[in-house]
Amino acid sequence: MNIALFGYGRMGKMIEQIAINRNHTIVAKIDADTKEIDFSNIDVAIDFSLPDAAFSNIEKCINNNTPIISGTTGWLNRYDEAVTLCKQKQGAFIYASNFSLGVNIFFELNSYLAKMMKSLEQYNVTMEEIHHTKKLDAPSGTAITLAEGVLEHSKHKGWQLNNADENHIPIVAKRIPEVPGTHTVSYNSKVDSIDITHTAHNREGFALGAVIAAEWIVGKTGVFSMKDVLELN
Numbered sequence: 001m002n003i004a005l006f007g008y009g010r011m012g013k014m015i016e017q018i019a020i021n022r023n024h025t026i027v028a029k030i031d032a033d034t035k036e037i038d039f040s041n042i043d044v045a046i047d048f049s050l051p052d053a054a055f056s057n058i059e060k061c062i063n064n065n066t067p068i069i070s071g072t073t074g075w076l077n078r079y080d081e082a083v084t085l086c087k088q089k090q091g092a093f094i095y096a097s098n099f100s101l102g103v104n105i106f107f108e109l110n111s112y113l114a115k116m117m118k119s120l121e122q123y124n125v126t127m128e129e130i131h132h133t134k135k136l137d138a139p140s141g142t143a144i145t146l147a148e149g150v151l152e153h154s155k156h157k158g159w160q161l162n163n164a165d166e167n168h169i170p171i172v173a174k175r176i177p178e179v180p181g182t183h184t185v186s187y188n189s190k191v192d193s194i195d196i197t198h199t200a201h202n203r204e205g206f207a208l209g210a211v212i213a214a215e216w217i218v219g220k221t222g223v224f225s226m227k228d229v230l231e232l233n
Contacts, residue, residue, distance in 0.1 A: 003214060004028035004042045004066075006057040007049030011071070014207040015046055022211060030057075039064035044214045051075045051137065058082050058093065067092035067217045071099050071210055073141030083223050092217050096226045097141030098181075099209030104226045106198040110146050110185055113196060114153040123187040123194070125150055127159075128172045130182040138173035142183055147171060150185070180206075 001024045005012045008029045016026050027041050032053065037060065044067045047057045051074030061068035062085050070093070079095065086093040098104070117123055129143040139147075139161055147159040147169050157167045164170035180200040187194040200206070209226070216229045227233045 001025070001215065001218065002027040002041055002043045003211075004030060004037070004039075004045040006030045006045055006047040006053070006068075007072070009048065011048040011203060011207060014203055015048065015210055018204070018207050018211050019214075022215075024211070037064075039066050042066050044069065044218050046210050046214055047072055048210070055082060059085060062086050062089050062091035062093065065089070065091065067214075067220070068094075069099075069210055069213045069217065070095045071097075071206065073097055074137035076141075076144075086223050090221050092220050092222060092224075094213050094217055094224045094226070094229070096209075096213070097145045098206065099213060099226060100200060100205040101209050101212075101230065102205060103142060103183075103198055103200075104209070104230055104232065106183070106196070107145060107149055108232055109196060111149040111152065113185070113187075113194070114150040117187055117194075118153045120187075120189075122189045124189070125154070125156075126170050126172070126186045126188065128174070128182075128184045128186070130174045130176055130179050132179050133175045133177050135175065138175070139171040140173070140181065140183070142181065143171050143173070146183060146185055 003019050003024050003026050045061045047070040049057055049072050054072035054075040055078040058068055058070055127143055129140045156169050159171050160168040161171055180203050182199045184197040213229050
């Protein structure tokens with residue numbers, strides 16, 4: 001499989017190594033200085049670029065009939081545009097706030113726990129995410145996905161970063177050097193607490209999941225998620 005990488009930072013380099021180990025070929029490494037892209041030799045693209053470049057990268061791929069996997073966060077105000085374009089052009093597109101296989105199982109666990117806690121109003125839900133200091137957006141896309149999973153089963157109106165009122169789920173974002181990503185969802189009452197946590201030990205899980213998603217999407221048409229890739233629906 002011929003893969004193009006949009007963004008060649010730490011994640012891009014790790015994806016490259018995993019892809020090569022799985023017998024794929026990296027045929028393009030695209031960054032902000034890239035003027036022209038030859039899509040004729042690209043089977044699938046993987047985007048781990050910057051928030052202000054993500055939509056443009058997705059748009060280019062869909063317009064050139066190239067399936068694209070996007071793991072860039074911080075651009076979701078244009079997600080609906082990407083979905084509309086993908087459907088119009090009969091393209092193939094997956095966005096995930098986190099491609100780690102373990103995190104996507106964690107998403108399912110979070111939703112299941114939220115469903116069980118729905119009627120227990122004595123518990124207050126809070127969230128915490130910890131990442132490395134180079135992460136640009138806060139809260140993380142993963143934390144937002146977790147919050148959305150809880151909101152489906154709660155009376156909260158939404159989430160707020162750090163200081164939240166009683167109608168919103170508080171998400172505390174911390175930035176500590178060399179932390180790949182830790183996410184905790186907590187339910188606290190006067191008598192006890194329930195916590196679920198996912199801790200990434202390195203970034204390899206994110207990169208592996210993105211490559212697996214790229215392998216899965218080739219030959220398909222539509223807008224998908226990691227639930228589809230992992231058959232969690």
